[in-house]
Amino acid sequence: QKEVEQNSGPLSVPEGAIASLNCTYSDRGSQSFFWYRQYSGKSPELIMSIYSNGDKEDGRFTAQLNKASQYVSLLIRDSQPSDSATYLCAVNRDDKIIFGKGTRLHILP
């Protein structure tokens, strides 16, 4: 089992709809979870951090964490074409951050 798993996509979502990005992780001891956005040819940008079970909202973004199911997700409300990017899930394990391979999101105008 890979340490951090994401569907590579592409995930196509109509403009204005909710985009739902999912990530599972293997280490039950992980305590910190991050979502990064990476535009093509650019560097990853941290958009959300979540540390406890439940939802965390920041503008149009909501991160959801379920430690029992070892599952973290990112919801993007009112999707815009500018949200088209690759979204990387990252999870801490011991003193390391492990990145998933990313999900490509395509917002359809």
Add this chain to the structure above:
Amino acid sequence: ETGVTQTPRHLVMGMTNKKSLKCEQHLGHNAMYWYKQSAKKPLELMFVYSLEERVENNSVPSRFSPECPNSSHLFLHLHTLQPEDSALYLCASSQASGYEQYFGPGTRLTVT
């Protein structure tokens, strides 16, 4: 300057050249990282420094040589590279190992 900066932003070098990539973080962080990202591929962690000490070296070929003279600066020295080393090289820093990382803009390297 704020955040994490990298120079140069673009570099073209021949296989026999020697060059260095520079990274500087202005965040007061204690850990710094080098990543390689080839076209349409995931991030590959190359090196990790914590408090200026190398703590991880992920089986990177010896033609890549990192240097961390202090907690704010990180270098990647390059020599006798191969065309397959062409990639985006990303530097990142974090407060400490295992904390959220902040990335620089990257150096786009082309080896001819």
